[in-house]
Amino acid sequence: xxxxxxxxxxxxxxxxxxxxxxxxxxxxxxRMLGMIAAILVVWCIFDIWSGTKxxxxxxxxxxxxTPRNLWTLLVQTASIAIMATGMVLVIVMRHIDLSVGSLLxxxxxxSAVLQVQHxxxxxxxxxxxxxxxxxxxxxxxxxxxxxxxGYMIAYLGIPSFIVTLGGLIAYGRGIGFYISEGVTxxxxxxxxxxxxxxxxxxxxxxxxxxxxxxxxxxxIAYAVYSGRKQRLxxxxxxxxMWAELLITGLASATVLGAxxxxxxxxxxxxxxxxxxxxxxxxxxxxxxxxxxxxxxxAADKVVRCVDGLIxxxxxPVPVLIALAVGLVMTFIATRTLFGRYVYAIGGxxxxxxxxxxxxxxxTVKVFALMGFLAAVSAIVASxxxxxxxxxxxxxxxxxxxxxxxxxxxxxxxxxxxxxxAMLGALLMQSIASGMQLLNLPxxxxxxxxxxxxxxxxxxxxxxxxxxx
Amino acid sequence: MAKTSKKTATPRxxxxxxxxxxxxSAVKGAKPHKNLKERGTPLIEMRDISIAFGGIKAVDHAGVxxxxxxxxxxxxxxxxxxxxxIKVLSGAYKRDAGQIFINGQEVTINNPxxxxxxxxxTIYQTLALADNVDAAANLYLGRELKTPFGTLxxxxxxxxxxxxxxxxxxxxxxxxxxVSRLSGGQRQSVAIARAIHFNARILIMxxxxxxxxxxxxxxxxxLIKQLKAEGIGIFLISHDLHDVFDLADRVTVMxxxxxxxxxxxxxxxxxxxxxxxxxxxxxPGAIPGPGAMRExx
Numbered sequence: 155x156x157x158x159x160x161x162x163x164x165x166x167x168x169x170x171x172x173x174x175x176x177x178x179x180x181x182x183x184x185r186m187l188g189m190i191a192a193i194l195v196v197w198c199i200f201d202i203w204s205g206t207k208x209x210x211x212x213x214x215x216x217x218x219x220t221p222r223n224l225w226t227l228l229v230q231t232a233s234i235a236i237m238a239t240g241m242v243l244v245i246v247m248r249h250i251d252l253s254v255g256s257l258l259x260x261x262x263x264x265s266a267v268l269q270v271q272h273x274x275x276x277x278x279x280x281x282x283x284x285x286x287x288x289x290x291x292x293x294x295x296x297x298x299x300x301x302x303x304g305y306m307i308a309y310l311g312i313p314s315f316i317v318t319l320g321g322l323i324a325y326g327r328g329i330g331f332y333i334s335e336g337v338t339x340x341x342x343x344x345x346x347x348x349x350x351x352x353x354x355x356x357x358x359x360x361x362x363x364x365x366x367x368x369x370x371x372x373x374i375a376y377a378v379y380s381g382r383k384q385r386l387x388x389x390x391x392x393x394x395m396w397a398e399l400l401i402t403g404l405a406s407a408t409v410l411g412a413x414x415x416x417x418x419x420x421x422x423x424x425x426x427x428x429x430x431x432x433x434x435x436x437x438x439x440x441x442x443x444x445x446x447x448x449x450x451x452a453a454d455k456v457v458r459c460v461d462g463l464i465x466x467x468x469x470p471v472p473v474l475i476a477l478a479v480g481l482v483m484t485f486i487a488t489r490t491l492f493g494r495y496v497y498a499i500g501g502x503x504x505x506x507x508x509x510x511x512x513x514x515x516x517t518v519k520v521f522a523l524m525g526f527l528a529a530v531s532a533i534v535a536s537x538x539x540x541x542x543x544x545x546x547x548x549x550x551x552x553x554x555x556x557x558x559x560x561x562x563x564x565x566x567x568x569x570x571x572x573x574x575a576m577l578g579a580l581l582m583q584s585i586a587s588g589m590q591l592l593n594l595p596x597x598x599x600x601x602x603x604x605x606x607x608x609x610x611x612x613x614x615x616x617x618x619x620x621x622x
Numbered sequence: 623m624a625k626t627s628k629k630t631a632t633p634r635x636x637x638x639x640x641x642x643x644x645x646x647s648a649v650k651g652a653k654p655h656k657n658l659k660e661r662g663t664p665l666i667e668m669r670d671i672s673i674a675f676g677g678i679k680a681v682d683h684a685g686v687x688x689x690x691x692x693x694x695x696x697x698x699x700x701x702x703x704x705x706x707x708i709k710v711l712s713g714a715y716k717r718d719a720g721q722i723f724i725n726g727q728e729v730t731i732n733n734p735x736x737x738x739x740x741x742x743x744t745i746y747q748t749l750a751l752a753d754n755v756d757a758a759a760n761l762y763l764g765r766e767l768k769t770p771f772g773t774l775x776x777x778x779x780x781x782x783x784x785x786x787x788x789x790x791x792x793x794x795x796x797x798x799x800x801v802s803r804l805s806g807g808q809r810q811s812v813a814i815a816r817a818i819h820f821n822a823r824i825l826i827m828x829x830x831x832x833x834x835x836x837x838x839x840x841x842x843x844x845l846i847k848q849l850k851a852e853g854i855g856i857f858l859i860s861h862d863l864h865d866v867f868d869l870a871d872r873v874t875v876m877x878x879x880x881x882x883x884x885x886x887x888x889x890x891x892x893x894x895x896x897x898x899x900x901x902x903x904x905x906p907g908a909i910p911g912p913g914a915m916r917e918x919x
Contacts, residue, residue, distance in 0.1 A: 388781040489773040491766055494755070498763055501754035501800075508714075508750050509764035510735050568754035 180397040185562055185617065189577045193584060200588035207592070218588055221418040225467065228416070229351045229538070231583040232472040233258075233531045234550065238557040238575035239483040240527035243493075243520050245558055246500040248567035249307065249314035251521065253321030254528045255550030256330075257299055259542075261532035263330040265292040266339035266542030269346060285346040293529045299325065300525015304518035314521075322551060331544050340541030350537030351470035354425055360417040363468030367413035371406040378402050413469070420447040421465045427456050430463060437463050472534045476576070479530065484572045496520060500568035556603075557582055560610040582606070663726040665690045665855040666742075666824055671710055671720035680706040682879040683720075683912055688824065688855040693846060695870030695887070696859045697899055703879040704859055708826050711857070712744040713737035724824075743817035744826040750813070753802035757794075757812050758783035760801055761819060786815045790845060807838030814845055818854065825849065825856045831865060843869055863892055877902045880913025 177184055197219055205216030213219040237254050244251045265288040273284045303321060307314045348356040358366065378398050385392050393401075421429070426449045430437050440450025442457035450462030487493035499506040499513050507513050531550075536542045561578030563570030585606055589599045664687040673681045681703045688694050696704040709715040711722065713734040721728055724740055731737050737744070751760050758779040767775040767782075780797060787794045791811040801809055810830065817825055827846075831839040846856060846869050860866050866873060867887050875882040875898040882898045885908035894905035904910035 384777045388777055390777070390780070485773075491768070491774065494759060494763075494766060494774055497755055498752035498759070501752035501802075502750065505750035505752050506763070508734055508744075508746065509752075510738070511764055568752075 179394050180401060181393060182401070183571075185614075186571075186574065186577065188617070189561070189574065189581065193577065193581050196581065196584050196588065200584070200591065204588075204591055218591060221415050223587075223591065224415050225419040225470070227580075227583060227587055228473045229470050230587060231580050232351075232476040233535045233538075234553050234557055234583065235476045235576045235579040236479045236531045236534065237524075237527050237550065237554040238561070238579045239479055239572045240520075240524040241554045241558040242561070242563050242570040242572055242575045243483075243487065243496050244314075244524050245555070245563045245565060246567055246570045247496055247517065247520055248500055248503070249517070249520070250555070250565075251303070251314065251318045251524050252551050252555075253299075253303065253318040253325055254524065254531075254554055255547035255552070256322045256324070256326035257296065257525060257528045258532040258535060258547030258550055259326030259544060260299070260330040260333075261292045261296050261529045262536035262542040262546050263326075263334045263339065263544075264295050265289070265346075265533065266342060266536055267333055269343045270339050270341075274343075280344055282345070284343045288343060288346055289533060292533050293526060296525040296527075296529025296532065297522050298525070300528070301518055301522040303525070304521030307521065308514035308517035326547055327544055334542065334544065336544055338541050338543045342537060342540055342542075346533075347537050347540055349471055349475065349533050350535075350540065351472040352538055352540065354421065354429060354465075356471040357421075357467040358469040358471075358474070360466045360468050363413050363417050366469065366474075367409050370409045374405045374409070375402050416469050416473075417466050419467050421467060423447065423449045423458050426463055426465055429465070435463065472538065475530065475534060479527065480572055480576050487572055492516075492519065497568060502568075553579075553582060556607045560607060560614075562614060578610075581610075664688060664723075665692075665725060666711070667723040667726075668707070668711060669721045669723065671707060671717050671722075673706060673710060673715060673718050679879050681710070681717075684876065684879065684881045685720075685911075686857075686874050686881070686884070688857060690823075690855055691850050691853045692872070693850060693856045693858055693870045695866035695873040696857060696876065697861075697863070697866060697873055697895065698876035698882075699899060702876040702899075704876045705828060706879075707876070708744075708828065708857055708859060711737065711824075712742060712826050714744075738820070741821060741823035742826065743820070743822035743824070744828065745810075745813045745817050745830055746828050751801050751809060751816075754800045756780075756800055757787065757797055757804075757815075760812055761786065761816050763816070765820065782819075783815070786819050787811065790815050790848075791841070805838070806834045807841050810834060810838065810842055811845070814842075814849075818849060823854060825854055826859070827856060828859045829861065830858070831860070831862065839865070863895060867892065867895075874911075875899055877913050881911030882913045882915075883908035883910045885909070 198214060201212045201214045201216035201218035203216065204210070204218050205212060205214055208217065209215050210217035211220055212223075217223060237258075241251060241254070268291055269284055269288045273281070273287055277284060299321070303314075303317050306312050306317045347353055350356065378401060382392060382398060420426075423446075427437070429435070430449070437449055437451050437456060438461075440448075440452065440457075440459040440462045442450075442452045443459045446458045446460040446462065448459055448462030448464035449456050450459040451457075452459075487496070495506065495511050495516055498509070499511065499516060503513060532547070535546055539546065557579035558570065558575040559565065559578070560581060561571065561574030561576070563575060582603065586599060586603055589602060666688040667685070668687070669685045671681055671684050672679065684703065684707050686694065686696070686707070696708065698704045706715060710717045710720075711731065713731045713736050716732055722731060723729070729736075729740055731740065731742075734744075752763060755763075758776065761783045762779050767779050769775045784797060787797075791808070794808060794811060796804060796808070801812055804812070814830075830846075831842050834842065843865075846858075849856060858866060858870055870887055872884060872886050873890075873895060874884045875895065877899065882902045883904035885895070885898075885905070889907035890905055894907065897903045897905065898908065902913060902915045904914035
């Protein structure tokens with residue numbers, strides 16, 4: 155066995171160049187690296203481009219690579235990223251779910267109507283239990299509708315494309331419209347809104363963000379360490395020590411860097427002022443300054459200034475939810491029987507069936523999970539908007555599928571990663587909000603996003619052919 | 623280690639007493655082993671199996687048997703019923719009539735899980751591997767090892783997979799790659815490893831070499847001999863007469879859902895077996911079945 159281990163998996167090892175050796179040693183997914191590089195390139199381009207219009211404090215003098223914009227970008231990505239993690243499993247199992255955007259609208263509508271028209275009047279507006287009941291109702295509806303989709307696909311034998319296309323038409327603008335009578339339902343419960351990331355209560359603050367970052371770094375180090383210990387125990391080939399340290403270092407640096415960025419985004423001055431008034435914090439005296447992000451007292455007036463009272467946001471709740479969903483879904487996909495079966499069914503449904511896997515029940519479960527995640531996204535999206543509208547989830551299904559596909563999920567089934575889909579969502583959102591930042595006409599924005607999807611898949615196919 | 627497979631079959635009733643008397647005399651000819659009986663109880667005996675699909679009798683009162691450490695080749699044209707008969711054994715099809723005995727005890731097989739619990743493993747023509755996961759994941763597909771926390775114990779599965787594959791195919795190294803990247807022979811070894819790893823006693827191989835090159839076919843042949851030496855009984859379904867003559871101890875030929883005859887490979891020639899397959903003519907060296915052309919009558 156030891157001999158096996160040392161002679162490694164490939165006889166072609168000798169002929170490999172330094173770069174290939176590096177990737178083999180570190181076992182870094184080159185595809186993921188490519189996506190991260192693409193995202194960074196897009197960010198830099200937008201920053202430079204926006205800098206040529208109006209100079210700002212971004213890394214290259216633009217307004218894209220600023221804490222404010224990156225923070226907003228993360229919040230905007232959250233809803234699509236959450237659903238994309240589930241879509242990966244759906245597509246891996248050789249299905250598709252076109253109904254997630256519509257389902258998002260339906261779930262948001264139901265939970266909003268429940269809060270505003272039923273629970274509010276019954277329990278009193280702002281009652282502590284409203285957000286819990288609304289959340290439970292939302293998640294239950296999501297799971298139920300998802301399971302129904304799955305049941306029709308698995309047990310009635312209707313193709314998933316058709317079932318969910320029907321859902322796309324019927325759920326949001328059908329049932330949802332019927333329930334809300336087409337009007338915007340607002341405002342939502344105060345506590346419920348925290349999930350959206352739009353209020354100070356939904357920001358973790360610098361201290362807890364750093365605590366979280368340190369915990370994350372410790373977890374990364376522990377994961378690398380325990381992985382190495384396991385391999386040692388069974389005498390498997392080990393990664394070289396420098397590779398382990400490099401990976402731990404890079405991952406930790408990413409976490410710390412991201413934390414630094416979100417901790418550099420100050421609250422809007424208006425909110426600082428409100429918070430100070432509400433908590434009897436004295437606002438220091440200062441000189442008005444238009445560029446300032448803090449607040450201070452100039453005579454009797456509260457003004458913006460550079461050295462005044464300032465709070466930083468830290469991680470917003472929706473981003474934390476998205477990250478948590480990503481972690482849990484990665485765990486489900488790679489470490490549990492459920493995930494293993496999803497990938498096995500996607501690779502060869504017949505073999506999975508012959509191996510004794512209940513593929514029909516698995517289909518129902520995967521669609522129920524997708525419905526659950528659509529409900530989570532519905533909560534995040536409606537809480538962020540502080541309202542439920544009939545157009546809340548419009549086109550979301552397409553962005554979600556695009557994110558999964560850009561992230562390397564194969565529509566032929568069997569292939570796809572959770573982190574890939576989340577990065578795909580981030581890439582799409584980066585392009586979309588970058589163009590909004592540049593104030594490009596919306597027609598151009600649509601053309602670019604559509605083209606990016608097609609080009610991304612084309613590049614991916616070339617990459618895969620070369621790998622093979 | 624793997625979960626211990628059930629050593630004891632689930633006996634419905636002790637069939638030994640009913641053995642001779644309950645069988646209708648009209649189909650006694652369907653038991654060709656009677657005259658070959660020299661090794662006691664067969665490992666598997668399929669008796670009088672019938673299965674029809676919408677009025678077409680795919681298998682019509684057919685019977686085969688198999689002894690420990692023996693390879694029995696099942697031959698016949700496409701549509702002769704050999705695959706259907708064997709799918710009854712592997713649990714993929716449910717029989718309309720007939721009995722299956724393992725070590726002389728009647729058993730019930732209604733689905734692939736029943737068959738597996740009885741130590742019957744099948745290697746399908748299409749190999750039935752999940753292409754996108756690695757060898758260890760395929761080896762344990764449907765029977766995954768878990769950690770105390772209920773999560774997949776990939777490391778333990780890989781370690782065990784390395785052991786098994788080392789035994790079957792010492793040159794196998796590609797444990798981390800999805801099996802779609804492996805060669806046909808390597809994939810075949812994974813499929814065989816999967817079949818024998820869980821204490822299989824009876825192995826069904828449906829065209830095991832159909833997709834393989836000559837070197838890989840030879841490798842599978844070696845593997846079959848090794849499994850024979852371990853006392854595993856093997857049903858070999860094949861079109862390739864040479865393969866069957868190389869590997870099988872006996873052949874059973876089917877035609878139109880009926881058994882033409884059963885013969886030791888040493889007692890018949892290629893041509894005689896061809897005659898059984900094509901014309902349904904049972905040669906002198908074989909024990910004729912109900913499907914044999916009746917020249918005397």
